[in-house]
Amino acid sequence: MSNNGLKSGSNLEKVLRAGHFAFTGECGPPKGANVEHLKEKYEHLRGMVDAVNVTDNQTAVVRMSSAAASALMAADGIEPNFQMVCRDRNRLAMMADVLGVYSLGVRNMLCLSGDHQKFGNHPQAKNVYDIDSMQLIAMVKKMRDEGKFLNEEEIDEPPKMFIGAAANPFADPYEFRVYRLANKIDAGADFIQTQCIYNMPRFRDFMKKAVDMGLTERTYILAGVTPMKSARMAQYMAKMVPGMDVPEELIERLKGAGKGKQSEEGIKFAIEQIEEFKEMEGIAGVHLMAIEWEHKVPEIAERANVLPRPQID
Amino acid sequence: MIVADRKPLEEILDMIKECNKILLVGCKGCVTVCNVGGAKEVGILAASLKIARKKDGNPIEIDEKTLERQCDPEYVEQIRDIFDQYDAVLSMACGVGPQFLSEAYPSQTFYPALDTKFFGGAVQHGIWEERCAGCGTCVIHHYDGLCPIARCSKSLQHGPCGGSADGKCEIAKDVECIWDKIVKKKMEQGRLEDLRTIRAPKDWQTARDGGPRKSIREELVQ
Numbered sequence: 001m002s003n004n005g006l007k008s009g010s011n012l013e014k015v016l017r018a019g020h021f022a023f024t025g026e027c028g029p030p031k032g033a034n035v036e037h038l039k040e041k042y043e044h045l046r047g048m049v050d051a052v053n054v055t056d057n058q059t060a061v062v063r064m065s066s067a068a069a070s071a072l073m074a075a076d077g078i079e080p081n082f083q084m085v086c087r088d089r090n091r092l093a094m095m096a097d098v099l100g101v102y103s104l105g106v107r108n109m110l111c112l113s114g115d116h117q118k119f120g121n122h123p124q125a126k127n128v129y130d131i132d133s134m135q136l137i138a139m140v141k142k143m144r145d146e147g148k149f150l151n152e153e154e155i156d157e158p159p160k161m162f163i164g165a166a167a168n169p170f171a172d173p174y175e176f177r178v179y180r181l182a183n184k185i186d187a188g189a190d191f192i193q194t195q196c197i198y199n200m201p202r203f204r205d206f207m208k209k210a211v212d213m214g215l216t217e218r219t220y221i222l223a224g225v226t227p228m229k230s231a232r233m234a235q236y237m238a239k240m241v242p243g244m245d246v247p248e249e250l251i252e253r254l255k256g257a258g259k260g261k262q263s264e265e266g267i268k269f270a271i272e273q274i275e276e277f278k279e280m281e282g283i284a285g286v287h288l289m290a291i292e293w294e295h296k297v298p299e300i301a302e303r304a305n306v307l308p309r310p311q312i313d
Numbered sequence: 314m315i316v317a318d319r320k321p322l323e324e325i326l327d328m329i330k331e332c333n334k335i336l337l338v339g340c341k342g343c344v345t346v347c348n349v350g351g352a353k354e355v356g357i358l359a360a361s362l363k364i365a366r367k368k369d370g371n372p373i374e375i376d377e378k379t380l381e382r383q384c385d386p387e388y389v390e391q392i393r394d395i396f397d398q399y400d401a402v403l404s405m406a407c408g409v410g411p412q413f414l415s416e417a418y419p420s421q422t423f424y425p426a427l428d429t430k431f432f433g434g435a436v437q438h439g440i441w442e443e444r445c446a447g448c449g450t451c452v453i454h455h456y457d458g459l460c461p462i463a464r465c466s467k468s469l470q471h472g473p474c475g476g477s478a479d480g481k482c483e484i485a486k487d488v489e490c491i492w493d494k495i496v497k498k499k500m501e502q503g504r505l506e507d508l509r510t511i512r513a514p515k516d517w518q519t520a521r522d523g524g525p526r527k528s529i530r531e532e533l534v535q
Binding site: 086087091113114115116118119127129130131132133134135138139150166168171172173175176179180182183186187195242243 | 466467468469470471472473474475476477478479480483484485490493496497500505508509511512513514515517
């Protein structure tokens with residue numbers, strides 16, 4: 001393979017390949033065409049992370065497209081990780097968007113099923129699910145490695161994407177989760193970003209299984225971290241967000257911190273987690289999802305000792 | 314069978330508000346089996362409409378008739394002698410019925426009294442559930458007889474997604490996660506390897522996505 005054996009040559013790929021502990025962030029595009037608002041959010045992440053995930057109508061709420069926001073970011077010198085869900089597009093639109101964002105400088109993408117539109121602000125919408133996340137991963141790999149569309153036609157200039165996928169060790173049935181991760185790696189996932197982790201014992205067990213199966217030799221796993229802003233947020237996530245496992249002890253710990261100090265306690269917990277992930281076998285980095293809290297990322301990165309980010313040519 | 318629900322009475326009353334005399338036509342097929350459009354339900358709806366209209370000071374005359382099936386031209390002929398004696402005809406069949414009637418009697422107006430919902434069956438008395446999406450290429454043998462195309466909210470061929478919790482789907486606590494069932498059945502039977510295959514994207518041409526469908530049985534065509 002050309003390009004020093006790199007699949008995409010993205011910064012994230014280079015950081016991981018060089019054996020550094022990766023640190024990625026996240027930015028939800030605005031509910032409008034307000035580019036300044038988008039810029040304001042991602043500027044907090046500049047220099048703090050190796051790539052920024054750009055969410056795709058997250059929680060099925062319509063926003064500026066992840067494709068456009070990713071391209072804007074790439075043009076402004078911040079590396080995006082373009083998220084794509086299977087809910088809103090069929091295979092034609094998906095392949096077209098992969099080519100489109102690649103042509104605009106995007107080199108990483110995260111392949112997701114997507115939250116069902118029932119949760120969002122247009123529950124009346126038709127849901128597409130022409131292909132699922134597993135098939136999306138395989139499709140992008142085929143486009144990159146074989147230079148072919150799904151129908152076997154040749155692509156004029158294949159998109160060299162670094163392919164990501166999600167894993168949720170906290171959804172049910174638990175015993176199957178590591179096998180589903182294995183399937184995503186078989187399908188072609190170069191890296192994995194996990195769902196937000198709060199239940200550390202369960203995650204340790206999941207990672208042990210993944211290591212035992214040899215999965216961490218075949219992909220880079222980035223542990224998902226979302227700092228809690230308050231005990232109320234923790235309670236909300238425990239109850240309302242599908243597939244989220246928030247232990248009661250964490251809620252109690254946040255409550256115990258007292259008024260005005262809960263967000264600091266949430267950040268402390270996140271930093272403790274990051275420290276543990278640095279040492280955990282099979283973990284290649286952390287994906288920090290500071291939801292509507294982008295301005296806190298520099299402080300968290302600083303306190304978690306992940307700065308400065310490696311510069312690799 | 315095809316499962317349907319009756320439209321709300323107000324909606325039906327609104328449809329026929331200009332009519333003084335209608336024919337209410339039931340069907341002895343699927344909708345009789347799922348207790349929504351057979352002779353009994355025709356009687357109940359006719360009575361309800363008459364009471365409502367009488368209460369409104371605008372009585373309506375309703376004749377009742379239940380055909381063997383409304384999806385068969387032979388039986389649709391059963392109203393040939395009477396169809397034009399009414400301001401409109403209200404069909405209590407699935408969505409196929411009023412269309413076959415409209416095609417047979419272009420001069421008459423037909424209204425649907427039912428909302429046609431899905432292909433399914435009764436899981437207990439009074440409760441029906443969807444089982445088939447009519448995708449045109451059956452794959453249930455890959456999933457031990459449990460169809461993720463019809464029964465997974467995202468029609469995933471590689472589930473369960475990250476929203477599966479305690480055997481329930483992320484969309485609602487009263488919706489089962491069919492992938493939870495598929496996985497558990499495979500694991501219990503020691504056939505987890507069946508789920509370690511990456512399947513090709515489904516060819517939706519045989520589903521409604523390929524355009525309106527037709528089934529031709531050459532040996533029967535005269």
